[in-house]
Amino acid sequence: MTFAIAGPALPLTLDMEATMGGTDEIGAVVKALNVLQVFSSELPRASISEVAEASGYTRPTARRILMTYEQHGFLATDGKYFWPTPKVLRLGFTYLSSLPYWDIAQPHLRLLADELEESCSLATLDGTEVVYVARVAVRRSVIQLNVGSRLPAHATSLGKAILAFSTQATLDDYLAHATFEQLTPNTVPDRTRFSEQLEQARVEGFAINDGEREIGVSSVAAPLLSPAGVALGAINVSVNSLRVPFDTLKTQYAPRLLETARAISEEMSYSGR
Template identity: 40%
Template structure:
């Protein structure tokens, strides 16, 4: 049954918008910055931020607000209950151990990917990735595989409303070129990213398919650019990724 407007708590909705305003590109926000990112007036943004501080979900240095680890409680519990996250974790642990690289599984949420599970051998990125972390879909191997699962029109619509600001000098920012690479991922069944998210990081991803043939998530391996040439990733790692992909296809409902 659809919710009546009278059943919706407006203040709670605004508080959630404030929490979502923080991300990897905006880890610190002022009242004014929060108002801009949420579309709320400054007084409302300020009250929401101070409420988060009062409840231990944020810190305030007098000008800027930052979220505290406590906010992870809001998402970690939900992620932990997802059957997919529980199913893939041991497979990731074993894959990561076999190849000596970090392995991850993610799903798509509009223009972003959300990490569900991860097994890290070493820290390659400057930001620490964990379940619940988000990155743009258009410039990640996981994201391009997931975009490839959509129709051409659906994928293009997502790319065109994405924030295409380059993360590195190697980032692909032209929508047509991004779509060309998404099309290649659709044809080849995998995607490779060469330092588009962060200099020094390469990755290769494949889709995860359930027992009904639907792409439900993506699996990748990430490694330092000093370890592997981009043109050798498929030869080196694709067989192991395919092995896990096939195994999970038998157990994902």
């Protein structure tokens, strides 16, 4: 999981060079944040050399940052490798609890997952990826994902549902940076086809993924909308395409998903979030 630092600044022992190019960024803080983001599910433990290589910083700089995090309890070490501590999780949970829909959506996702006997998830958009911020998995789950998992937005129903109902500025920024990597033969190949899928999602109110990230896995997603009609996130249901025909996904699962998304959105509005 990639974490973003929020809250009181750490008393770093680095040279506090400020990048004055018209911003208020502090170079040492940026470096420290970049180092923390080196740790992920792919690299849960890392040596000083590995962190230096992954971050692009010198070994002495990487060492000073790692030691500062260790001294303040954000990283642990056995003398060779470093890894995040539960204190870092506090930052992630702070983010989750700050979302306007997280606590509202959880019981709705549980009810939907129990009813359909399929895994349900909630995600937000971060750059060209969707980040899973809530998930209710069932025993026969067809894909292994956790809170914090990141997937390319163009190859997910969640990404399409969010982008179809995003502001034009958000969509333009996404299209300017998306690479449309072909993950399967079904993956949307380019900006033109992707835009067509978004338009279809706007008409139907939901977005579909038919083996675009992984063959044999299909999903349907619906946006969580603000009172202004802008997507704040999206929820989805993922299924084994051999067990649940595509038509069933659209005609039976999509309507229930839309009802759940509307209920969450309405509850958000009532709560003033």
